[in-house]
Structures are given as structure tokens and as C-alpha cells.
Amino acid sequence: MRFLRYALPVFVVALATAGPAPAAGLLIPEDKKLPPLAMVNHKVVVTIDEQVAITTVEQTFRNHTDRNLEATYLFPVPKGASVDKFTMWVDGKEMGGELLDAKHAHQVYTDIVRRTQDPGLLEYLGNSLLRLRVFPVPPKGDQKLKISYKFVAPKDGSVIEYVYPLKTDGKSTRTLEEFSVNLNIKSRHTVQNVYSPTHAITTTRKSDKEVNVVFERNQAILDKDFQLFYGFGDKDVGLTPLLFKPITNEDGYFMFLVSPQVEAEKKRVARDLVLVLDTSSSMSAIKMEQAKKALKYCLTQLKPEDRFGILKFSTSVVPFRDKLVEANKEYLDAANKWVDGLKTTGGTAIWPALDEALAMRSTDAGRPFTMVFFTDGQPTVDETNPDKIIKNVMAKNTGNTRIFTFGVGDDVNAAMLDQLADSTRAVSTYVREAEDIEVKVSSLYGKISNPVLTDLRLTTSGNVQIHEMYPPKLPDLFQGTQLVVIGRYTGSGHSAVRLSGLVGQEKTEFVYEVNFPTKTEGESSKEFVEPLWARRKVGYLLDQIRVNGEKDELIKEVVTLAKRYGIATPYTSYLVVPDSVMPVVAPSRPGLPRPPGSAPLPAGPSAPIAGGAGGFAPGLPMGASGKPQSVADFAKNQAAGDKGDGKSGLAGNRGTMSERQVRDAIDQLKAEKDPVARAKLTEEVKRYAEQKKTWDDADRAFKGRKDGYQTGQLGVDLSCAANNLRNQERVSLTANRQVSGRNCLEIGGVWIDDAYKAETKAVTVKAQSDAYFRILALHPTIKDVYRLGNHVVWIAPSGTALVIDLNEGKEKLDDTEIAALFAKK
Numbered sequence: 001m002r003f004l005r006y007a008l009p010v011f012v013v014a015l016a017t018a019g020p021a022p023a024a025g026l027l028i029p030e031d032k033k034l035p036p037l038a039m040v041n042h043k044v045v046v047t048i049d050e051q052v053a054i055t056t057v058e059q060t061f062r063n064h065t066d067r068n069l070e071a072t073y074l075f076p077v078p079k080g081a082s083v084d085k086f087t088m089w090v091d092g093k094e095m096g097g098e099l100l101d102a103k104h105a106h107q108v109y110t111d112i113v114r115r116t117q118d119p120g121l122l123e124y125l126g127n128s129l130l131r132l133r134v135f136p137v138p139p140k141g142d143q144k145l146k147i148s149y150k151f152v153a154p155k156d157g158s159v160i161e162y163v164y165p166l167k168t169d170g171k172s173t174r175t176l177e178e179f180s181v182n183l184n185i186k187s188r189h190t191v192q193n194v195y196s197p198t199h200a201i202t203t204t205r206k207s208d209k210e211v212n213v214v215f216e217r218n219q220a221i222l223d224k225d226f227q228l229f230y231g232f233g234d235k236d237v238g239l240t241p242l243l244f245k246p247i248t249n250e251d252g253y254f255m256f257l258v259s260p261q262v263e264a265e266k267k268r269v270a271r272d273l274v275l276v277l278d279t280s281s282s283m284s285a286i287k288m289e290q291a292k293k294a295l296k297y298c299l300t301q302l303k304p305e306d307r308f309g310i311l312k313f314s315t316s317v318v319p320f321r322d323k324l325v326e327a328n329k330e331y332l333d334a335a336n337k338w339v340d341g342l343k344t345t346g347g348t349a350i351w352p353a354l355d356e357a358l359a360m361r362s363t364d365a366g367r368p369f370t371m372v373f374f375t376d377g378q379p380t381v382d383e384t385n386p387d388k389i390i391k392n393v394m395a396k397n398t399g400n401t402r403i404f405t406f407g408v409g410d411d412v413n414a415a416m417l418d419q420l421a422d423s424t425r426a427v428s429t430y431v432r433e434a435e436d437i438e439v440k441v442s443s444l445y446g447k448i449s450n451p452v453l454t455d456l457r458l459t460t461s462g463n464v465q466i467h468e469m470y471p472p473k474l475p476d477l478f479q480g481t482q483l484v485v486i487g488r489y490t491g492s493g494h495s496a497v498r499l500s501g502l503v504g505q506e507k508t509e510f511v512y513e514v515n516f517p518t519k520t521e522g523e524s525s526k527e528f529v530e531p532l533w534a535r536r537k538v539g540y541l542l543d544q545i546r547v548n549g550e551k552d553e554l555i556k557e558v559v560t561l562a563k564r565y566g567i568a569t570p571y572t573s574y575l576v577v578p579d580s581v582m583p584v585v586a587p588s589r590p591g592l593p594r595p596p597g598s599a600p601l602p603a604g605p606s607a608p609i610a611g612g613a614g615g616f617a618p619g620l621p622m623g624a625s626g627k628p629q630s631v632a633d634f635a636k637n638q639a640a641g642d643k644g645d646g647k648s649g650l651a652g653n654r655g656t657m658s659e660r661q662v663r664d665a666i667d668q669l670k671a672e673k674d675p676v677a678r679a680k681l682t683e684e685v686k687r688y689a690e691q692k693k694t695w696d697d698a699d700r701a702f703k704g705r706k707d708g709y710q711t712g713q714l715g716v717d718l719s720c721a722a723n724n725l726r727n728q729e730r731v732s733l734t735a736n737r738q739v740s741g742r743n744c745l746e747i748g749g750v751w752i753d754d755a756y757k758a759e760t761k762a763v764t765v766k767a768q769s770d771a772y773f774r775i776l777a778l779h780p781t782i783k784d785v786y787r788l789g790n791h792v793v794w795i796a797p798s799g800t801a802l803v804i805d806l807n808e809g810k811e812k813l814d815d816t817e818i819a820a821l822f823a824k825k
Helices: 102-116 119-124 262-267 285-300 329-340 350-359 386-396 414-422 437-448 529-548 552-565 631-640 659-669 675-702 712-726 770-778 780-786 815-822
Strands: 026-029 038-049 052-062 069-077 082-087 098-100 128-137 142-152 159-164 178-186 190-195 202-207 210-218 226-233 237-244 252-260 272-278 307-313 317-319 369-375 402-408 428-431 451-459 465-470 483-490 493-503 506-516 736-739 742-747 750-753 762-766 791-795 801-805
Touching: 026 128, 038 159, 069 102, 069 142, 082 128, 098 102, 102 119, 102 128, 102 770, 119 780, 128 142, 159 237, 178 226, 190 210, 190 237, 190 252, 210 226, 226 237, 237 493, 237 506, 237 529, 252 451, 252 529, 272 285, 272 350, 285 329, 285 369, 285 437, 307 329, 307 350, 317 350, 350 369, 350 386, 369 414, 369 437, 386 414, 402 414, 402 437, 414 428, 414 529, 414 712, 428 437, 428 712, 451 465, 465 529, 483 529, 529 552, 529 712, 552 736, 631 750, 631 762, 631 791, 631 801, 742 791, 762 770, 770 780, 770 815, 780 791, 780 801
Parallel strands: 038 178, 272 307, 272 369, 369 402, 402 428, 750 791, 762 801
Antiparallel strands: 026 069, 038 052, 052 142, 069 128, 082 142, 098 128, 159 226, 178 210, 190 226, 202 210, 237 252, 252 483, 307 317, 451 493, 465 483, 493 506, 736 742, 742 750, 791 801
């Protein structure tokens, strides 16, 4: 069944060849047979006062060999930064470093690339470089270094951006232990809408003018820069615009970050809450006890000015009281006792329960009315048609009640619960067998307990219009939360962006002055807005397909977006690299053949260490001669097999590991002596194998089902996958990249321009050869292509394909040949 096979993002055991050194500091042994030393930990502490950012970096490296090593420490200094302090002690002596300017650093960078065969380091061409000789690095010992630098964080309107550079080629190393960023922001103005498109940060507000930001991860993958934006302003509700328009005559992309000030809590509005719990016989004893705790938690969060009601339903509906009651001690104590006495029995009367809960709404229109609806099953009593239940709710919900739905377990109609929530500007949540209802409910309730602004609407004035906005129906804005709205805009120039809504029954409007660019010049730091918009749109399209069926025009739009932006969908099988620990160990056998449609074999270490296993280039499939294919031959075969269906050749030859590959990866572990590394890789493979079995079982169970994608485990899985896309806020590395104006796809460890054809003229250049670096010298922007790796097929401006191959190709090119390659067609 095509809709099932890739319904969720395709998580694989991500073991592709990685560069041997993290960018923000590396320690390279003088012994050229040894790779850079492994990074134990990497700690970053940042203070931003107004725009002045002081960054302190502490790194520890480990010598895994049994001898003293002489090494060179290198740290790429961000452009515009000045190094304030550098501290390192060797044998009790403080060492001093040498700061090379960008011109002198250029040769050092290229020398490292030649030695390590890691083109990801070309990211830092044009940066100055701190260099220091270190001796001795003790055997089986660690070496700690600390550096501090200062620069002025760039400001665009009311938005300030901070970036801590890390490797961005997607095949970076990881720390053996901790990676952390601790960032403190201070300002004379109110700090609003702190946001990172790259990392899952935790923010703590000390006040409206001071915010602490933390990211911590053990064995972190250093695969992308740490990027942070924050806005400032003086309105009760702040709006921070992030705008991106790469092409003048096409529509631009916008991201609006919306959040209330901390002090807005003083304006809390009294509210009404109804809790509706399914007590049918299908609720297990464990789930029932968890649900009771969840209800009690909600009751503890009510304020004296609030009112509440509770309904239980099975074959019939039974209320705690016939109407809403005040949230005073007497009623709350009685409610807790009533909840303690709940028992499971009977069927599932979903529509009668919703009907009676909606009827409890007071005629006092000034109070927000919210319903939290728990069910673990599908309707079996009274009205059982999900479409009619939705229609009945919409007809009766004249008071704009928010219905937050909780699906407990997998035996629910996910499509119906999603529609109930979505149509009322609420959200649906699913509690799987291994999860705790109380934890999920408390997390959600903490966010929705204090509405600041309801019935939100965004508009623009002047020559700018916004459209294709996601979410299409803006949810309510709650205290302590941040709303992320992404869409497209036409026109350009100055515009007044208006955010209107209700505080209770009082209409309120906030106006923000925003300048929409005609074109974002150069390499925009906000280019992430476009792929995030595409992911959200695909999520909504998949919801439409799930509810209304597989219509050709919807499928075509999903495939088009998925192919362009590398999105895993039911109709395309793009690889999404998981945000998980990547093992250190390198498998021992390159070049194993891969069946069509499979992901590349594990190949190369993600963090080679001195004295440990060395890395190797990804093994390409075997050719007719019995030897691995060249990059050029591999690309031709892929192009020749592309049928344009999004699932073959260039567009579709990726996916999950085969069972054979899993077995091979396990076999390769036997040669690895490090028990920790072996255990980590085994764990990843085991997790994959279990996931594959789950999907195979689901695929078999799917056949013959009439309710398709809406119910049961499949329905919940699809709902969660679509919801992740609809609410995506951070960029992810995929097997699809925009590079120097070209769209490239990663297939079997080779990056191929998606416009490449089997008949395309090509020039093959050996990676790290004289020709390779001469092209770089004449055309520095080619570093973005090189950073994809050592196996690349990229169409140059002349229309000729530039093929980069680590194992073969021309090692010399004269300037005339290079000029012809880059002459615009």
C-alpha cells in the first residue's frame, strides 16, 4: 500500500561517512597517519548585552593512543569577531596562540582538507584562524582549551541574530560527551519571541528584559550552526518578522513569531472548562487511573473566578453536576471524590457526550469556553458516522467553543478527533500505550490555561498581501507560549501588519510596521523559512488526502513539493536524517552492493579518533566489472532509471535499510573492540529492525480495511506524522539541498543535481587534486558544492556536469578548461 510505506519520515541508522573534525576547534596530530583527536565535550557560554555578544568556548580533546602526541589546535574565528582571551596549559605552562588573517588562513584550511579529505572545512574560507602548537598531549589523556571572542550581533529592524558556527555539511562529528550552549540575553527594551530554527532550545524569562537560552545534548551531532533570533518591542503582544525572498519576480516567504509579554498575565480572563472522559469498557485499569490523575490535575489549575463541569460517558452520559459550577473549594473537593469513583463499563456514546458538553455553555458570552475530550475508542452508541458527528458539532457550536481532543491508545478515529480540534482552533493529542496520559495533559493544559488573545486574524496593508498561511486558522494565543505563523507574500515595501483578536469579548488590535523586501540579497540567514513553509503545506495537504481521499491534484502537489524540498511523504521516500546519537565506530567493509530503493550502507566513522578505526569513502554499488562503479557511472544509471514518478531513479532511490544491510552492519561490529561504540551501533540497528517489523505488521493489517487511513494505529501514526509537518518550526537535514542555485539529491552517498540526465556532458575531477583546488581558487563559491562531500555531480553554468570523485578523475585542469566549464550557457 503506497500510502503506508512512507507515511512517517523515514528514519534510518544514519552512519554515512563523516568529516573527521568538528569545525569550531580541532586538534590535529603532527603524525599524518592519525586523524584529528576526538572531542570529549564542547561548551559554549554567550552573553548578549544589547548587540554585543561575548562568546566563551571550552573544548576538551582526547588522545586515545598510548604515546605522547604533538598536535596543532585550530579554531576558525567568525567573521568580524575579535579574540579576547585564549587559555591552555601544557605541563603547567600557559600557551599563547597565533591569529592568522583570512588570507594566510586560506592555505591552512585547504591543507587540512587535503589531509583529512573533509571538504566541510571549506565552509570557513574567508575566516581568520587561531593556531597553536600543543605538546605534549598525554597518552590516554585529555587536553582542555578555552577561547573567548567578541563581536556585534547583526540587527535587521527589530530583530537580532546570533550564530555560533559549526559544521553545516550534514556529515559532521559528534561529541563523546556533552555539547551545550548557554546564552543570556539582556536589553534595555522588552525581549520578545526568542527563536532558534536549528536547535530545540529551552528559554527561561528572568524578566521582560532578560532571557536565558539553553541547549544541551549528550553525544551531540555537530551538523549545523547554532542560530538564534530574537525581537524586541514595547507592545503587550510582540510580533517578530523573519522574511525571505530569493527571487524578485516570485512571491516571498514570511515567518511571524507572536508572543505576549510576561506581564500580560495580569490581564487574565475568567474562563469556563468542561472535562469529558470516556469510561467505556475498553479503557484499561491503568489508563483509567492515569486519566483520573489527568482530570484532577486540570481541576487544580482552576482559579476561583473560573467555572467547570465534568462529564463521563460510556453507553450513556453522566454529568458531575447539571450545569457549570464555581471553582471553589467545596465544589473542587466534591469533584475529586466523584472522579475517584469512576468505573469502566459499556459502549462509546461520543456524539451524546459532545452534545451535552456543548449544551453546558453559559449565556455569558464574555467567558472563554473550553472542552477537553478524552476517548479511547470509536463511536458505537447513538450516531456512529464520524462525518455526521463532525457536522452536528459544527452546527451546535455557535459559541466558538474550543475542543481539545485526546486519543488514548490506537483504537480511535484519528481523522474525526483531528477535525474536531482543528475546526474549533484547538489541537489534537494522542497518548500511545507506553505514554502517560497525565504527563501529556499537564503539558498541554499548562499551555492553554491562560488565554491572552482569541480569534486571531492577521492582515496587511498597502502593496503587500499575505496568503497560503499555515496554520490557516490561527489558534488562540496563550500566556507563556509563542505562535509561529509561516506563509507567502506578494508585493514589497512598507506595510502595516495588523494582528486582531479578542480579550474576553473586547476586540483588540496591534499594528506592526514591517518592510517586506523586493529581494533578500546574498546568502540570507533566513532561508530556512521557505522549506519550513513547504513542510507545513505538505502536512495540511496530507490531512486533506486522509480525510477526503486520494485526489490526483492533491497527490501531484504533494509530490512536487516533496521532490523540491526533500520531504518524506507517503508518495516520496526522501531520507530524513534523525536527530539522534550517531555511533563512533566505522564498519570494516566498504563497497557492499545495495539493492534498489535502499539507503546507503553504513560507511565511515562519525567521529574518528586518534589510534582508532580510520574512515573510508562510501562504497558505490558494484559494476559489471565486479569493481565499484565510478561516480559518473552511478549517476548515469540513476538518471537512466528515473521515470519521473517521484519513486524511481534520481527522485526515489532512497529509503530504509534492507534486512540484509541490517545483518551486514551487525556482522561488521564483530571487528570493533570498543564495547561502548559497539553497543551504541547495535542499539541503533536493533531500533531500526524493530521499527521495520512494526511497519511490516501494519502494512499487512492494513489490507482489506475499509476505514483506511482514519482509524486504528495507522490512523494515529498518520495523524502524528502530518501534525509534525503542520507544526514544524526547525530545519532538518534531508537528502535534498539547494546548492549554488541548483537542487541536488543524495542517493547512495552521492549528491546528484536533479537536472542531470544520462546524456549530459560531464567533466570528472578527482577530489583534493590540483584541479579541484584550482577550481576553488578561481571560483570560491564552489566551496558550497564541495561541502556536499567527495562524491558529487553538479551542473555548472555551462550546462556541463562537474563530477567530483574521490577515487578517479582529472588531477590537472588549465584555466581555459575551467573558464569553459563556468561560462554561462
